[in-house]
Each structure stands twice: as structure tokens, then as C-alpha cells.
Amino acid sequence: MKNNTNTKKLMITCKEATMLSVQKSEINLSFSDRMRLFIHLLVCQYCRLFDKQSKLIDKLISNWKADKTLSDIDKNQIQSIIEKELK
Amino acid sequence: MEISNKLNPQNWVAKYSDELFGFAYIRVSDEETARDLIQDTFLSALRNQESFKGEISEKNWLYLILKNKIIDRYRKNAKSPLTRIDNEETTDEFFDESGHWKKEALPSTFSQAVNNQQHSFEFYEILERCKKKLNEIQLNLFSMKFLDEIDSDEICKELEISSSNYWVLIHRIKLKIRKCIEKLLYEK
Numbered sequence: 431m432k433n434n435t436n437t438k439k440l441m442i443t444c445k446e447a448t449m450l451s452v453q454k455s456e457i458n459l460s461f462s463d464r465m466r467l468f469i470h471l472l473v474c475q476y477c478r479l480f481d482k483q484s485k486l487i488d489k490l491i492s493n494w495k496a497d498k499t500l501s502d503i504d505k506n507q508i509q510s511i512i513e514k515e516l517k
Numbered sequence: 518m519e520i521s522n523k524l525n526p527q528n529w530v531a532k533y534s535d536e537l538f539g540f541a542y543i544r545v546s547d548e549e550t551a552r553d554l555i556q557d558t559f560l561s562a563l564r565n566q567e568s569f570k571g572e573i574s575e576k577n578w579l580y581l582i583l584k585n586k587i588i589d590r591y592r593k594n595a596k597s598p599l600t601r602i603d604n605e606e607t608t609d610e611f612f613d614e615s616g617h618w619k620k621e622a623l624p625s626t627f628s629q630a631v632n633n634q635q636h637s638f639e640f641y642e643i644l645e646r647c648k649k650k651l652n653e654i655q656l657n658l659f660s661m662k663f664l665d666e667i668d669s670d671e672i673c674k675e676l677e678i679s680s681s682n683y684w685v686l687i688h689r690i691k692l693k694i695r696k697c698i699e700k701l702l703y704e705k
Contacts, residue, residue: 442616443612443615443617444612444617445612445617448688448691449688452687452691456662457669476618476623479626480695483624483627483699484691484695486631487691487694487695488663490640490644491663491664494543494644494664495543496538496539496543497539497638498542498551499535500538500555504552505530505534508534511560512526512529512530512563513527515526515560515563515564516526
């Protein structure tokens with residue numbers, strides 16, 4: 431996995447840190463990237479907040495159930511299409 | 518008309534249409550499209566009844582068909598020239614040249630408690646509105662990654678995008694959605 435971070439530097443920018451934060455929910459970051467992110471989050475309250483909220487958002491999205499229902503007109507229409515097909 | 522393998526097409530609409538519709542709706546963000554997907558799903562199911570072997574429930578079988586239809590739609594959308602990936606964004610609305618947060622983009626605490634203990638209706642209503650601000654390709658990616666939880670390799674293959682493109686897009690979607698939620702919670 432290619433990250434945008436330079437392989438040598440320890441301090442990363444907020445842009446890079448938020449990218450790593452997004453990536454870590456899905457892929458295993460390299461040890462050095464984990465360190466970079468860890469250090470950045472220690473010193474940057476904004477990215478720390480982003481990281482926290484981002485995790486919360488992921489969790490909430492995965493529990494998302496729509497409360498939308500199909501209208502009766504649509505239901506009747508689809509029902510009659512099915513009936514026709516069954517004949 | 519009697520089917521040997523326990524399928525009951527007559528009852529599909531009454532039993533499953535609302536649930537399937539909700540599932541489709543949060544993925545395509547459009548009632549008309551979601552409705553058509555449900556109709557297509559039932560028709561495909563009717564015409565392929567012999568593929569139902571009773572190994573999974575009738576309901577899960579219908580879900581499977583619907584999921585395939587939704588993935589087909591993602592794929593088709595990705596190929597449409599109108600929704601080609603706009604990776605080269607001229608201005609970054611979140612970060613300055615040196616990669617630091619722009620002042621107006623700085624994250625702030627959500628003004629209302631949002632928690633995952635209770636299904637907060639307000640949060641989902643907000644999420645719905647924020648999702649509508651995404652463009653077509655972002656919406657596809659959002660659904661595939663966050664709702665369907667398909668892994669990135671699979672998504673890149675389906676949408677024919679590179680892994681670095683993928684992350685740039687996901688990064689931006691996340692920044693956008695977070696910002697939008699923060700803003701709408703504040704306005705509530």
C-alpha cells in the first residue's frame with residue numbers, strides 16, 4: 431500500500447495524518463506510519479478530533495437502516511407486474 | 518403456477534418490498550431508482566426461480582439479487598463519461614499548501630451528542646442530507662465502502678481506479694461528510 435507520506439520524515443502534515451487516519455480503519459499501516467500518526471495525534475488536537483469523529487461516523491453508518499417505505503401505488507403496481515408474470 | 522421450491526412470489530411485495538426498498542434507497546439516494554431496482558429484483562427472481570435451491574432463505578436470496586443489481590449500477594456509473602473521476606481538484610477546500618488545516622475547515626466538536634447506543638433518527642436524517650452533496654462517483658464509493666463494506670481492492674477493480682486514486686477519493690469523502698455533519702448538527 432502506497433501512502434503519501436515520505437518514508438524518511440517523522441513529522442507529517444494534517445493532510446497526511448487525516449489520510450492515515452482514514453486508511454487505518456481498513457488497512458494495516460506500516461509501523462513507521464503508525465508512529466507518525468501517533469505522534470501527530472499527540473500534538474494536534476484537530477486531527478485527534480477528526481480521528482475520533484471519523485471512527486464514530488463509520489460506526490453509525492454501518493448501523494444505518496432507512497425508514498423509507500414504498501408507496502402503496504408502487505406496491506400495487508409491482509404486485510400486478512408479478513401477477514402478470516406468474517400467469 | 519405452484520412452485521416446487523418454496524418460493525412465494527405472490528407474497529414478495531407484502532413481505533419484503535419495504536425492507537428491500539430501504540436497503541436500496543440508502544445506497545442510491547433516489548426513490549425512483551430504488552423503486553425500479555426492487556421491481557427489477559422481483560422480475561429477475563421470477564425468471565430465475567430455478568436458481569433458488571433453498572440453501573438460503575427466500576429473503577436472503579432476494580437480497581442477493583438486489584445487491585448484484587446495485588453493484589451493476591455502481592459499475593455502470595463508474596463507466597459513464599459524466600461521472601469520470603475528478604481526481605485533479607484545483608483547490609483543496611480543507612488544507613493549505615503546506616498541508617495544514619485551513620482555518621474555515623478546522624474540525625470542531627459536534628454541537629450535539631451523537632452516540633451509537635441509540636439509533637438517533639436525527640443523525641441519519643443529517644447523514645442523508647450530507648450524502649446528497651456527494652457527486653455520483655463519491656456516492657458510489659461511499660455506498661461500497663461504508664455501507665456494503667466491500668474491501669478496497671475489490672472496489673478498485675469494480676470501478677477501475679488505482680489504489681492511490683481510491684484513497685484520495687475516500688479521504689475527501691470523509692472530510693466532506695464529517696464537515697457537513699458538524700455543520701448541520703450546529704444548525705439544528
